[in-house]
Amino acid sequence: MKIDRAIVAQARFVADARGLSLAEFLSHLLRGSVAQEFTAEAERVKSAEGRASGE
Numbered sequence: 001m002k003i004d005r006a007i008v009a010q011a012r013f014v015a016d017a018r019g020l021s022l023a024e025f026l027s028h029l030l031r032g033s034v035a036q037e038f039t040a041e042a043e044r045v046k047s048a049e050g051r052a053s054g055e
Contacts, residue, residue, distance in 0.1 A: 008022075015025035 011025060011029075012022050015022045018025065020028075
């Protein structure tokens, strides 16, 4: 899967305007969302493991 070119171009424009690298800008945008999704998925897996072991 690839990131849409138009989105990358827009992100690069914003990053450049803010004096950031594209990676820094995208990391900043994604950090909170990924952390939230990671926590939710870890809890789901833990819950599923608990059900599988009879807890």
